[in-house]
Amino acid sequence: MQTDPATPVSAEHVRVWDAPTRLFHWSIVALVFLSWLSADQGYMRVHLWSGLTLLALLLFRLGWGLLGSTTARFSDFLHPPRKVLAYLRTHARGGRVLHAGHNPAGGLMVMALLAVLLAQVLTGLFANDGLKFSGPLALLVSDDASDRLTRVHGIIFNTILVLVWLHVVAVGFYHFVKGDNLVGPMVSGKKHRAHVPEGVTIIFAHPALALGLFLASAVVMAWILF
């Protein structure tokens, strides 16, 4: 792991997000949209590969949450409920709490999204469209079980929509009400110094580790499927 103290990249900005985390975030956005579009329009082969890529990315993110850069690690943004509530209470009173990476409420949202996305791709492996297409593991379960999981697949999609809506509303709240732009840093990786706590140290993992983890995730996915 490459150690890289959070030295400012300019007088006003600090690097907070590594490239793999940002790439993961925007890839998930694109793939969730593609998965919906392909299923909606009946392009089930595209849907399959979109889902499989999502699975590989999610496996990668689980590994990156343990081995990645400081702000990507679960240990950095997973907090006990009382801490999340304290954070929300502070905000409700008009106070402001700075975090270099995900804040406690954002961390909870990340975990919720990862959980439902994982549940979505796993149920998709066993689902079928009732016509000519079945998930790659659908033959391992009975037709009834496959139908039930298909129904769950649809329900989870609605849950994803709700979580995405909540996520976007929260990001908008930070931007328009708190004056804290969260989208820009997720694109550039850099955050304005005023929004980063003083003296924080962020250790960035080497991108090669991310590449290795992603390849390993792809291999695990392929091993499960084939």
Add this chain to the structure above:
Amino acid sequence: MPSEPRAPGSLSAPLYLLCVALVTGLAIATIMALRPAFAHKVLEMVGLETRQQAASGSFYAVRVAPLFAQHCISCHGENRAKAELRLDSYAFALRGGRHGAVIRPGEPAASELMTRITLPAGDDKAMPPEGKTPLSPDDVTVIRLWIAAGASPTLPPSAIKGAPRLVAEVTFPDSNPAATRRQRAPLASVMQQLSARYPGIIVYESRNSADLELNAALRGMAFTDADLKAFLPLRGRIVLMDLSGTAVSDASAETLAQMTALKTLRLTNTKTGDATVSALASLKSLRSLTVTGTGATKPALASLSQRSVAVHGDGDAD
């Protein structure tokens, strides 16, 4: 947690939440406009729309719904609603799917459903799709007539003329030769004796049954009350008896009353009468009785008719 004074953005929290509510409402309204099925779901959820029920016994319930159930709802039902189309109830069928209504009352030619079910097999858009049981031409006619008559939820079957006759589906129980052999075993020796004495008169109802049919009509007057009595050992298995034109008389009333499995009895042109009819009152299984040319009278037959026994011949002797 390090804390700093609030650096305000461009909107207050209430104003932002109002904007969120407006944008969300606008987004939902847009989706409702683009996706009629979603719109119906939302309107129903907020109580602005109710589901229309089809009347039981209506043409829809008797003729159309069974076709949807057999051919469509595995993909367009509660468990899976492809293209957001459900055909498992009248209300859902009329609402249509993702792209709007599929049934236009009174306009079969303009109804997407008709278009899809009449496409040639092999067409990607044909319904039911390849691999599923196709609709027969009669099925298509039934649906077309229903739509042409206004796709009504209440119109009775008699109101729609020209519909192909409703054919009841007949299913045959699976053959179980071992079970049949077991059931027939206790009858074997009696059957052997009676078959030798009365060739061709007593036979099994079918190859999968131990029930028997007795047909003495071909022996005519040579078949007497005494001959009928010889079949008493099989009384629990004889389900059909044709004694037409035989010498059987009211003297057999007691014998017939012991044929407890009897469902059909033909006594045409025999010397039977009310005594026999009265004796038959104890036969719970009896469903059909033919008394043409007998001495049975209407008053005697009335009690059987009231028990839903189909009586053929009207008791002219009265």
